[in-house]
Amino acid sequence: MLASAAAALALNIALAAGPLALVLGSVPALAAEGPSAELRAAGGPYYAGVPIELEVTATGFEADPQPEIHYDPVPGGRIELRGVSPSSTSFMQIINGRIIRRSETRVVYSLSFTPNRPGKYRVGPFRVTQGSKQATTASFVVTAGTIPITDSQRIRVTMPEGPYVVGQHVPVTVEWWSQAGSVDRLYNQRARLPLLERDDAFDFSVPAAKTTHAAIVIGDTEYPADVSRRREGGKQWIVRSFTTTMIPMQPGTYEIEPPELFVDEVTSFRRDFFGNRIPMKARKLRAVGKPRTIVVSELPREGRPRSFAGAVGQGFTLEVRADRSVVQVGDPIRLTLTLRGDGTVESAALPPLAGEDALPPEHFRVPEGEIPGVFADGAKTFETTVRVLDESVHEIPPIAFSWYNPESRQYETTRSRPIALSVRPAQVVSAADVVTAKPATEEEQGPAAAKQPPATKQAPPGGAAPVAAAKRFTLTGADLSIETDRSRLTQPGRRWAADPRLPIV
Known part of the structure; x- marks a missing residue:
């Protein structure tokens, strides 16, 4: 309307x-x-x-x-x-x-x-x-x-000096300055920030809510603002400000038009029946900021470590926890990896977990593909399952995580703490490992067992020899883990290795 x-x-x-x-x-x-x-x-x-x-x-x-x-x-x-x-x-x-x-x-x-x-x-x-x-x-x-430009109002957009890199978190502060004596005469404030309109090149986070009732209106959006008093140029100013985060998405050079502020300043009032001031006449005023050139570069390829997966920022840490520390070869180990830092934590991914600066593939089996994570409370958590392939393994080694620091303009790496493991060799089930159950006595079986006739041998049709009654057996205490290492399966001394009836495929 x-x-x-x-x-x-x-x-x-x-x-x-x-x-x-x-x-x-x-x-x-x-x-x-x-x-x-x-x-x-x-x-x-x-x-x-x-x-x-x-x-x-x-x-x-x-x-x-x-x-x-x-x-x-x-x-x-x-x-x-x-x-x-x-x-x-x-x-x-x-x-x-x-x-x-x-x-x-x-x-x-x-x-x-x-x-x-x-x-x-x-x-x-x-x-x-x-x-x-x-x-x-x-x-x-x-x-x-054209609305005339006034010197009683100012609009400023401040941000760290560039150039920036793709994925960097850049704080952007928007400030609206008003001379202290003009604040109560201002109405219908609205600003235009061409930088926020460049959604083809930049992504912007939503500023945190403020406890004050002040706001800066940009387009159709109200941004909650902090309010402070400052002195500059021999004058007192009321400053409303908020900070958002700009994330460059594509490399390039972007010419950004200056921000503008539009406001109505009341020039005359009248009093209503209750003595309240009612605006009668107003004039439109405009304040113009400075244009800006933003340069966004790609992440450097030189010196990029294998443990880099696209994170940009600083102060990252990686914590790794295991759900067990005593295992047999082939047992699953559930790992929980928690990533924290000042930067692109929410969109961060893990580097490959198998290989250099991670889990050696000759000692660990790691799932293929990207591991999904969940972001909450400023940290991103990943969960995966690995298996130990060798009983000589005594720890989960440190896992490296690298990121690009736009301040130092170089790649940096952190490593998780090692986790001690006790690995026992896997036990293989053979015919000799089958444990037969001890026949129960009549006392253990109870009164109902006494009424049952004893097992007898029955002669099959055709006059063949009688067949003995089947014995009961269980796998009490048997280890059913599966060995996948072919060299271990064919190792001399294994009783099945020399059996020609058991081919190794």
Whole structure:
């Protein structure tokens, strides 16, 4: 909806089934049997950098599915869809004694257009579609003027000196400075930061919530801000500020336009019945910051360690824990790896766990593929299972993790602490390892066993020799771990190694 009644609806353009109708003032849309769309714009004057609120009202469509709105981008400006408000009404008419019931669906699209620079812009047309149904508004021309620059307001964007590297966490602080004596006369503050609009090259984190009620409005977003007092140039200033994190996603050189601040300063007030000050007249003011060139480089390939997996930052640590320290060869060991640091922890991945500066493949079996992790409370946790292949192993060796430090401009490495292991050789089950159960006595079997006849030998058909009754047996205490090392399976001294009936494949 339009911001205030003072911004009168100065432009009303409708396209119905017939020709275009251009009407000044707030006039209802032309009646039409088919779908129609009507465009309204807030009254001028219009200024560069200040959003112009728009409404597109569509009627004559079905309630479901919801009609969609389409529009072409405007060179040098931005159109934003802010909200959609559908509504349906039913009414009854009596015509020639007949009762006719009808329903109408009305959809209102709230939009805004922001001209970036002074000049003329053609906005629209806007198209509303639903299946084969369509309605189109006319376009209109906007002439945007220039708001005078004031020295009582400032906007600053500060960040560490570059160049930066892909994936680096760069703190960006936005500050709005107001002279102490002007704060209570300021209304409708809104800023434009071209840097935050470059989502094709940078990603930005959401600033942490503040306990104060102050905010800096950028576009349609309110950023909670801290408030402080500072003295500069012999004047007292009220400074609102917040800090976000910029993460470059692609290398390149980016020319960033200066930030702008727009604000209404009240020049006269009146008192209401209760003595409160009511703004009567205001003037628009503008503050302009400095442009910036941002250079983003790729991570250097020279000196990149094998234990580097893309992390950027500083002060990383890797903690490794095992769920057991006494095992047999081939037993699974559950490892929990916890990564912490100041940098890209949430998006960090582990380097390969098998190989140099990790688990030797001749001593450990490690799952293939990337190990997923879970980020919580500033740390990322990974879990995986490894197996020891050799009884000579006495520890889980230190595992290396490397990252690129953009301050020192070099790769750095940390290592986890080793974990002591006691590894016993695996036991192989053979026929001789099968343990038969000791027959139970009649006392152990209980009274029911006394009633059962003893096992007897039964003669099979054809007069063959009788077959002895089957013996019971169990695998009490047997170790069922599987040996996979072929050299150990064929090692001399194994009783099955010389048996030609047991081929080794």
